[in-house]
Amino acid sequence: xxxxxxxxxxxxxxxxxxxxxxxxxxxxxxxxxxxxxxxxxxxxxxxxxxxxxxxxxxxxxxxxxxxxxxxxxxxxxxxxxxxxxxxxxxxxxxxxxxxxxxxxxxxxxxxxxxxxxxxxxxxxxxxxxxxxxxxxxxxxxxxxxxxxxxxxxxxxxxxxx
Amino acid sequence: xxxxxxxxxxxxxxxxxxxxxxxxxxxxxxxxxxxxxxxxxxxxxxxxxxxxxxxxxxxxxxxxxxxxxxxxxxxxxxxxxxxxxxxxxxxxxxxxxxxxxxxxxxxxxxxxxxxxxxxxxxxxxxxxxxxxxxxxxxxxxxxxxxxxxxxxxxxxxxxxxxxxxxxxxxxxxxxxxxxxxxxxxxxxxxxxxxxxxxxxxxxxxxxxxxxxxxxxxxxxxxxxxxxxxxxxxxxxxxxxxxxxxxxxxxxxxxxxxxxxxxxxxxxxxxxxxxxxxxxxxxxxxxxxxxxxxxxxxx
Numbered sequence: 001x002x003x004x005x006x007x008x009x010x011x012x013x014x015x016x017x018x019x020x021x022x023x024x025x026x027x028x029x030x031x032x033x034x035x036x037x038x039x040x041x042x043x044x045x046x047x048x049x050x051x052x053x054x055x056x057x058x059x060x061x062x063x064x065x066x067x068x069x070x071x072x073x074x075x076x077x078x079x080x081x082x083x084x085x086x087x088x089x090x091x092x093x094x095x096x097x098x099x100x101x102x103x104x105x106x107x108x109x110x111x112x113x114x115x116x117x118x119x120x121x122x123x124x125x126x127x128x129x130x131x132x133x134x135x136x137x138x139x140x141x142x143x144x145x146x147x148x149x150x151x152x153x154x155x156x157x158x159x160x161x
Numbered sequence: 162x163x164x165x166x167x168x169x170x171x172x173x174x175x176x177x178x179x180x181x182x183x184x185x186x187x188x189x190x191x192x193x194x195x196x197x198x199x200x201x202x203x204x205x206x207x208x209x210x211x212x213x214x215x216x217x218x219x220x221x222x223x224x225x226x227x228x229x230x231x232x233x234x235x236x237x238x239x240x241x242x243x244x245x246x247x248x249x250x251x252x253x254x255x256x257x258x259x260x261x262x263x264x265x266x267x268x269x270x271x272x273x274x275x276x277x278x279x280x281x282x283x284x285x286x287x288x289x290x291x292x293x294x295x296x297x298x299x300x301x302x303x304x305x306x307x308x309x310x311x312x313x314x315x316x317x318x319x320x321x322x323x324x325x326x327x328x329x330x331x332x333x334x335x336x337x338x339x340x341x342x343x344x345x346x347x348x349x350x351x352x353x354x355x356x357x358x359x360x361x362x363x364x365x366x367x368x369x370x371x372x373x374x375x376x377x378x379x380x381x382x383x384x385x386x387x388x389x390x391x392x393x394x395x396x397x398x399x400x401x402x403x404x405x406x407x408x409x410x411x412x413x414x415x416x417x418x419x420x421x422x423x424x425x426x427x428x429x430x431x432x433x434x435x436x437x438x439x440x441x442x443x444x445x446x447x448x449x450x451x452x453x454x455x456x457x458x459x
Binding site: 013058 | 380391404
């Protein structure tokens with residue numbers, strides 16, 4: 001009689017999948033200006049993150065209203081082009097201010113994942129509370145980009161500034 | 162005429178002699194007569210009668226020969242039947258014998274027969290470790306143990322139990338994975354077998370690792386199957402469930418790590434668990450150790 005072990009069935013990056021669900025939900029609670037409601041709905045990712053491939057997977061099945069989804073990867077703030085949501089991975093957090101400058105005249109929701117970034121210009125910042133992913137919302141930072149935030153999103157945020 | 166009478170007398174004499182051998186004889190003797198002629202069905206008929214007879218069923222030899230006849234029936238007719246009733250009847254008869262054979266006239270020989278029958282039960286249990294017949298395997302393994310205990314009540318089966326249960330759990334898991342049926346019912350079933358092993362041997366690396374992975378995979382599967390459309394309140398609830406599962410997985414995987422069992426896979430498991438728990442510090446710690454191990458092996 002023999003026995004063998006088996007391996008983790010982790011074909012998915014669990015954290016990235018949860019973040020992707022959050023991000024898709026953000027598109028339901030935030031309204032972009034009219035000019036952004038046509039063409040493709042673009043989510044940009046700055047830096048290397050498993051979220052990029054998770055979001056890419058999401059584009060195969062989901063749309064935002066009638067807009068097809070697309071995901072773009074950027075290495076630096078200088079590379080940025082128009083996007084509806086820009087996610088800055090933890091290892092690129094230092095580029096937040098450059099990204100803010102680059103997106104000055106755009107309507108982009110900036111999403112980060114490092115402590116204190118919601119006070120430094122990010123609209124939404126992912127945080128960890130009791131091993132769970134939550135998000136902080138800075139309404140002023142979101143509205144600065146001519147975006148409207150639903151009060152429901154405020155209710156779902158861990159903290160609102 | 163005289164010749165005719167002579168022949169008739171001779172015929173009557175022969176048939177009387179044939180019948181005479183049974184006159185006044187007990188069921189056991191009749192059974193033995195047929196046993197010697199390898200007529201097992203007739204032997205069975207008379208030994209069954211003897212076992213029901215109030216006088217004969219008090220005798221050790223009745224139960225010894227009943228065990229013997231049924232053992233032979235099993236060997237000749239039901240050797241490939243994993244649920245052979247002849248085998249069980251033989252064991253039952255020999256168990257009765259051991260209880261009444263106070264002078265130990267048949268005990269040694271009966272013990273040999275019991276050990277033989279037990280070994281066939283064990284082999285059948287091993288052969289039945291398949292997704293379709295594993296319950297038969299469990300039943301035969303239990304009968305194997307109870308049969309062995311008849312002749313040696315002090316026997317300890319811990320090591321064999323561990324081996325059997327690990328083989329069973331591994332087989333069930335592989336099958337469920339192949340069939341894509343690793344649902345909560347199967348997971349619970351497999352987990353409980355590993356828990357049985359840990360009740361025998363808390364330091365069993367394989368069981369600790371596999372329980373850890375089962376909890377981890379349960380959480381990963383929930384997350385994997387999440388719809389991106391899921392509302393945030395539901396997401397929060399599912400995060401609670403998954404964090405609970407990751408926490409359940411953690412002590413088992415840490416124990417596997419402590420035991421250095423399947424270290425590479427265990428480290429990978431810990432990296433994944435702490436990733437799921439959003440514990441970046443611990444994730445980085447075990448990732449570093451995993452990388453060091455990989456470098457060492459390269």
